[in-house]
Amino acid sequence: MIQNKCxxxxxxxIATGKSEVVxxxxxxxxxxxxxxxxxxxxxxxxxxxxxxxxxxGEEVVVNNKVQRNILxxxxxxxxxxxxxxxEITHPVIIKxxxxxxxxxxxxxxxxxxxxxxxxxxxxxxxxxxxxxIWLVYINKDLQVERLMARDGIDEEYAKRKIxxxxxxxxxxxYADVIINNEGNRTKLKKQILDQLKK
Numbered sequence: 155m156i157q158n159k160c161x162x163x164x165x166x167x168i169a170t171g172k173s174e175v176v177x178x179x180x181x182x183x184x185x186x187x188x189x190x191x192x193x194x195x196x197x198x199x200x201x202x203x204x205x206x207x208x209x210x211g212e213e214v215v216v217n218n219k220v221q222r223n224i225l226x227x228x229x230x231x232x233x234x235x236x237x238x239x240x241e242i243t244h245p246v247i248i249k250x251x252x253x254x255x256x257x258x259x260x261x262x263x264x265x266x267x268x269x270x271x272x273x274x275x276x277x278x279x280x281x282x283x284x285x286x287i288w289l290v291y292i293n294k295d296l297q298v299e300r301l302m303a304r305d306g307i308d309e310e311y312a313k314r315k316i317x318x319x320x321x322x323x324x325x326x327x328y329a330d331v332i333i334n335n336e337g338n339r340t341k342l343k344k345q346i347l348d349q350l351k352k
Contacts, residue, residue: 160262161255161283165270166290167322168315169301171335171342175290176266178343182350186264187254189247196246205242210235244273248280264288271328272320288349289329291322292336 164179164186166172176186196202197220206225207215214225229236255263270277270287277284292300294316301312326332333345 159255159260160285162262162264163270163277163284163287164264164266164290165268165287165325165329167292167297167319167325169297169304170290170292170322171300172266172268172290174335174339174342175288175333175346176264178339178346179264182346184262184264185258185260186266187251189251189265189267192250192254193243193247196243196250199246202243202246206239209238209242240273240276244276245280248277248282252280252282271325274328286330287328288331288333289322289325290333290335291326292334294322296336297322 164172164175166175176188179186197206198218200218203215203218203220206220210225210228214221214228225239229239251265255265265284267273270284271289297316298309298312301307301315302309305312305315307315331349333342333349335342
C-alpha cells in the first residue's frame with residue numbers, strides 16, 4: 155500500500171535538467187512515474203474526453219482525440235479556462251498515479267511532476283502525500299542560456315517562457331532536497347547518490 159512506501163516528488167523549472175536526473179535515477183534502478191505521460195493517457199479516457207468536449211466545445215475533440223493546439227489556445231493565457239481544465243483532469247491524473255504507485259513493489263518510487271509545487275494542495279486533497287520533494291535547481295541566467303540552446307530561441311522569448319512559470323527561487327522554500335544542476339553530469343550523479351544514501 156501507498157503508506158508503506160517512500161514517495162519522492164521530483165520537480166524543477168523549464169530547462170533545469172530534470173530529465174537528466176530522471177535518466178540517472180532510472181539507470182540506478184529506481185522506478186520513476188512520468189506525470190506528463192499519465193496526463194496524456196488520461197486525455198484519452200472517455201469520461202475526460204466528454205467533459206472536455208462539453209466544456210470547451212465540439213471542435214476540441216475530433217475522432218476521440220483531444221486537439222491539443224485548439225485546447226491550448228482556449229486555456230493558455232486564460233486563467234479561468236485553465237482552472238476548469240485542471241479541475242477536470244487533475245483528480246483523474248492523481249488517481250492514476252496512486253494506482254500506479256500501488257501496483258509497484260518498490261519501496262522507493264519517484265514521481266516526476268513539473269508543476270508539483272504549484273499544485274501541491276490538489277495532491278494533499280487527493281491523499282497523495284510525498285515523503286520528500288526534490289527540486290532540480292539552476293540559477294536564472296543559466297536557465298535562460300540552456301533554454302535558448304535547447305529550443306533554439308532568442309533571449310527575450312526564453313525569458314518570457316521562464317517568467318510564465320513560478321520562479322525557481324520561489325520553489326526552493328517548498329523543497330526538502332535541492333539538486334543543484336549547475337555543474338556537470340558527474341557532480342549531478344554524486345548529489346543524487348548522496349541523497350539516496352540518506
